[in-house]
Amino acid sequence: MTPTIVISGLGVLCALAGMAVLIFKRISPIIIGPLAALLVCITSQLPILDGIKTTYLEGVAGFFTSYFLIFLLGNIFGNIYQNSGAAARIGIAISRTFGAKRCMLACLISAAILSYGGINSFVIIFSVYPIALKLFEEADLPTYLLPGIVCGGMWTFAMTGPFTPQIPNVVSMEYLGTPAYAGLLPGLSGAAVMCVAIVIFMNKCGKRAKARGEHFHWPEKVKRVEEDADTPPFAAAIAPIIVVLLVFNILKWDIVVCLLIGILLALGLFWKHLPKGEMLEMFNSAATSSIIVIINTAVIVGFGSVVKGTPFYAFATQVLMNSDANPYVVAAFGANIFAGLLGSASGGIALMYETLGDTFLDYASQGYNIEYIHRLCADGSGGLDSLPWNGSIVSVFAICNTTHKLSYKYNFVTCLVIPVAATMLVALPICIITG
Numbered sequence: 001m002t003p004t005i006v007i008s009g010l011g012v013l014c015a016l017a018g019m020a021v022l023i024f025k026r027i028s029p030i031i032i033g034p035l036a037a038l039l040v041c042i043t044s045q046l047p048i049l050d051g052i053k054t055t056y057l058e059g060v061a062g063f064f065t066s067y068f069l070i071f072l073l074g075n076i077f078g079n080i081y082q083n084s085g086a087a088a089r090i091g092i093a094i095s096r097t098f099g100a101k102r103c104m105l106a107c108l109i110s111a112a113i114l115s116y117g118g119i120n121s122f123v124i125i126f127s128v129y130p131i132a133l134k135l136f137e138e139a140d141l142p143t144y145l146l147p148g149i150v151c152g153g154m155w156t157f158a159m160t161g162p163f164t165p166q167i168p169n170v171v172s173m174e175y176l177g178t179p180a181y182a183g184l185l186p187g188l189s190g191a192a193v194m195c196v197a198i199v200i201f202m203n204k205c206g207k208r209a210k211a212r213g214e215h216f217h218w219p220e221k222v223k224r225v226e227e228d229a230d231t232p233p234f235a236a237a238i239a240p241i242i243v244v245l246l247v248f249n250i251l252k253w254d255i256v257v258c259l260l261i262g263i264l265l266a267l268g269l270f271w272k273h274l275p276k277g278e279m280l281e282m283f284n285s286a287a288t289s290s291i292i293v294i295i296n297t298a299v300i301v302g303f304g305s306v307v308k309g310t311p312f313y314a315f316a317t318q319v320l321m322n323s324d325a326n327p328y329v330v331a332a333f334g335a336n337i338f339a340g341l342l343g344s345a346s347g348g349i350a351l352m353y354e355t356l357g358d359t360f361l362d363y364a365s366q367g368y369n370i371e372y373i374h375r376l377c378a379d380g381s382g383g384l385d386s387l388p389w390n391g392s393i394v395s396v397f398a399i400c401n402t403t404h405k406l407s408y409k410y411n412f413v414t415c416l417v418i419p420v421a422a423t424m425l426v427a428l429p430i431c432i433i434t435g
Contacts, residue, residue, distance in 0.1 A: 008312035011043020033299030059305025073259035074120035084270035085231030091131030100138035111153030117241030148410030157191030183375025190427035296391025301347035335380025386415035
């Protein structure tokens with residue numbers, strides 16, 4: 001390893017550490033992304049102007065154009081659910097079933113159902129947050145715990161597991177030519193472990209908070225959702241989500257088409273519950289919020305595009321490609337590394353396939369199970385993506401009226417430690433043994 005590679009690597013590590021510190025200082029990712037890219041350009045001796053104006057901005061624009069329609073349609077779909085009360089109806093039905101004593105499980109399932117419906121996480125948190133608040137109020141738990149359980153429902157097994165129409169699964173399908181249910185056994189096994197472990201951990205955190213004498217306080221300017229509100233019946237509320245899942249998994253249509261079908265069906269079923277005078281505002285809000293979320297992610301993905309041109313990146317990818325490690329190990333570890341680098345599951349998995357896609361296909365030609373590689377890559381992308389500079393975490397904490405200082409340590413366990421452990425200790429061994 002040459003001094004140039006060492007300095008380049010140190011620059012990348014310092015940029016990542018700097019992003020973490022600045023995020024905790026509540027500085028916008030839109031500012032952090034270019035600054036981190038600038039530091040990497042300097043330490044890797046890359047042309048600064050070209051690195052920022054061309055490489056960085058092309059990375060931002062590339063992610064934006066690739067995933068804009070999914071983010072936009074997912075937000076519109078979710079806003080229809082939110083404004084019609086359909087999301088509230090699902091949450092209320094789940095809360096009635098589980099009650100305050102099973103508050104954490106109810107919050108996790110509510111978020112997971114919407115995530116499995118293809119709804120963007122930014123909209124899910126808007127939809128589930130009022131319901132989760134009501135459950136937390138009944139259980140008398142402090143609200144800083146809320147993002148840990150809700151994000152655990154929408155960003156772990158529901159985002160990366162079999163059948164889900166979320167981006168990590170979709171991108172794996174596109175690159176590898178595999179079905180949505182690829183790697184069913186390791187995928188479901190890992191998902192079950194994630195689900196149980198997240199609920200157990202958050203329940204323990206809730207008990208500790210109560211032991212410290214902490215209580216629930218309803219946040220200011222947050223609307224309460226009443227159980228007797230005029231909302232669609234549960235069967236109608238869940239129908240568009242089921243249709244999106246069936247069309248995506250059985251007919252194997254493009255996710256954009258699936259979301260369009262879900263939107264049209266939701267409009268038809270929920271029409272009388274939608275505020276007609278606010279429809280334009282609803283669609284405008286969906287468009288605006290989708291831009292906020294995708295930009296918060298894209299500006300960090302752009303940083304990854306700059307890192308891709310560094311000597312350290314070239315060295316690290318060669319080590320991965322020439323490794324004698326089991327291909328399943330390369331898939332699981334590689335996906336986590338790329339996701340951590342970009343602070344994004346969707347951006348990380350896209351960059352990983354761009355770099356190692358041909359290597360994975362070569363593994364398949366050697367007899368390794370390509371569906372297992374698909375599942376390990378998808379699961380792995382949902383691990384280290386939840387480092388502090390993840391743009392979606394910034395957005396979710398703002399919606400939930402909390403900060404990294406108060407809530408991130410819980411997200412760190414539910415969205416990072418547990419998914420990584422489930423991938424490495426459950427899904428990966430199953431793949432190695434049976435693949």
